[in-house]
Amino acid sequence: MTKTADTAKPLPLADLHRKLGAKMVPFAGYSMPLQYEGIVAEHEWVRAHAGLFDVSHMGQLEVRGPDAAKALEALMPGDFIGLKEGRLRYSLLLDDNGGVIDDLMVTRRADHFYLVVNAATKKADLAHMTRRLPDGVSIEERSDLALLALQGPAAADVITRLGGEVSTMTFMRGSPIRIKGSEIWISRSGYTGEDGFEISVPVKKAEKLAKLILDDKEVKPIGLGARDTLRLEAGLPLYGQDLSPVSTPVEAGITFAISKRRKMEGGFPGDERIRRQIEDGAKVRRVGLKLEGKQPAREGAAVYSGDAKTGVVTSGGFAPSVGAPIAMAYVAAADAKDGTELKIEVRGKKLAAKVVPMPFVQHRYVR
Template identity: 70%
Template sequence: MTDTETTKDVETLSLDALHRELGAKMVAFAGYSMPIQYGDGIMAEHLWTREKAGLFDVSHMGQLEIRGKNVAAELEAHMPGDFIGLKEGRLRYSMLLDDNGGIIDDLMVTRRADHFYLVVNGAVKNSDIAHLNRHLPAHIEVRERADLALLALQGPRAADVLERLGAEVGLITFMRGSEIRLRGVEMWISRSGYTGEDGFEISIPAKKVAGLARLLLKDKDVRPVGLGARDSLRMEAGMPLYGHDLSRMSTPIEAGLAFAVSKRRKMEGGFAGFDRIDRQIKDGTKVRRVGLKLEGKRPAREGAPVYAGERKTGVLTSGGFAPSVDAPIAMAYVANEDAADGTELDVEVRGKRLPATVVAMPFVPHKYVR
């Protein structure tokens, strides 16, 4: 989140009036006025999502449709995922890469009947679209669906909530999606999210989103959740945030995201930055993204230096207090020799060294329905 955006710089979401009606504290984020928390506060919203179902407005994200002849192969030239082999209705996490293997954005890619549907980060959606238009052939259409809103319903009760409304989501398993008609409205529902919990993302016409949000919020198991808890939830789930844990300075291998480079693509290559990424797969990297658990209760924030003894080994890219862990946690890029689980390091906060230990991520187990 940034303090540099002012009200004249930001746009409003379709649910702006509802957020304010619900008592949200609004902040500027990714070019939009968005709720950071509601009346109960960040910790309560976080724990509610872990126990029941939290409703997030993520309509700032970019929703793109990419279509044209050989579109799967054309996308593969710029991302390391296997899209040619992706079946209809399946999702795949991937990254848009530059020629040096740096991460331009991380995103979700879904194959639909006659096109690919991409959900990209809101802060960089315009630059993503410009990059795709520059590098894809002229016959490939890149269309932003600004007429759509995006909700995320996350938590162990999410499926029950949707079933009670009449949405048959039981057969949709993790990283799959389907068109569903609910209360007369066509929408796309995928079993995916950014919290580590079971949950769904719902793409719906912006003109209809307020009706759906109010309907969901009538359920006793649903509460609205803002950006603050979304951040603490994704950190506990070990999920990186673009612009913080991911950037053009990091490759998928350095970021611990080698799983997103599919087996066929590792063998065949043919995507932006392959030579560097191939070397890193074979020879290792100089730095790696790791999870850190700090002693005590004092959190450390992005930018804090990390030390191995008196040697600076890296820097924090995310950090905060984790309600489900009941301890401060962080992510950092550190030298490869200091990246093994169990390594004891120090994080400097306001001139004081805080002991920290490298731990495996996620910090809390994922609860996906596969």
């Protein structure tokens, strides 16, 4: 049976979303708020103020054991042995051919690693890692935790007004803090390109915390629609569209997720293929495209160089902050250079597009 917003799994804050007037839609098996007052208005509010996202559909996992760092390095290309406590690292779960099974965030805490994985892949991720982790290293899904994201230039001030101390916290760092008597885990990270925080909080305390944050005049609730337009402008890939087992990190343009030591030493799935692509180049590349006119191109649209098909759009839409339609696509390496003129087929018409640098809107992380 196809899931609808009513039959999909509810989020911990489902009642609050409905009270706030959210339009609910099914996404990754969950009933999620698509929008409250409108995607463009919410997008622009996050760029100017701060927006609260409920991302409790994401998987929160904990990996424990004396050899946990080494075990994770056998699954992913990040440097986890050298990762300091309270630091986050963007990484990739890879298959044996170097294809991307998932992209995720890994944090070293005092006695374990904390992973945040994508909702649509979390069951498969958990099964994959459970099979491959050695004896003495355990993995647990923390379904008792909700996850909120507060994003936008006013985010730090909002947390400060609630009594949280984040003034010394910089991008990709995390720490437990106390807000109104409750201890939460907070990291300076997010999926919008803006400054902001992701907050892990017990499900039982999530609604109270969300209401406290929303009481601030600088904060509005934001849905999936604006989350997608914000991440697209930030040039951030979406798993299942821009990333999949078909693509390697080199093809996807995310080799920054492979640390210098791991590039030299290898020891992760698909390392030979990936290191060969780093040295020799990949045949296809993920690129940013800016279209002429106002008509957007969506996922699946064919991309042409002259009369020859060179690739396919993986994400696309109208970008409110850019004032034009933009897209991400995989194209032949020969057509991936900035400034290359291409065409995208939309409804039988070929729209002019140009390869442009990403991000489309500059990141505003606090480093």
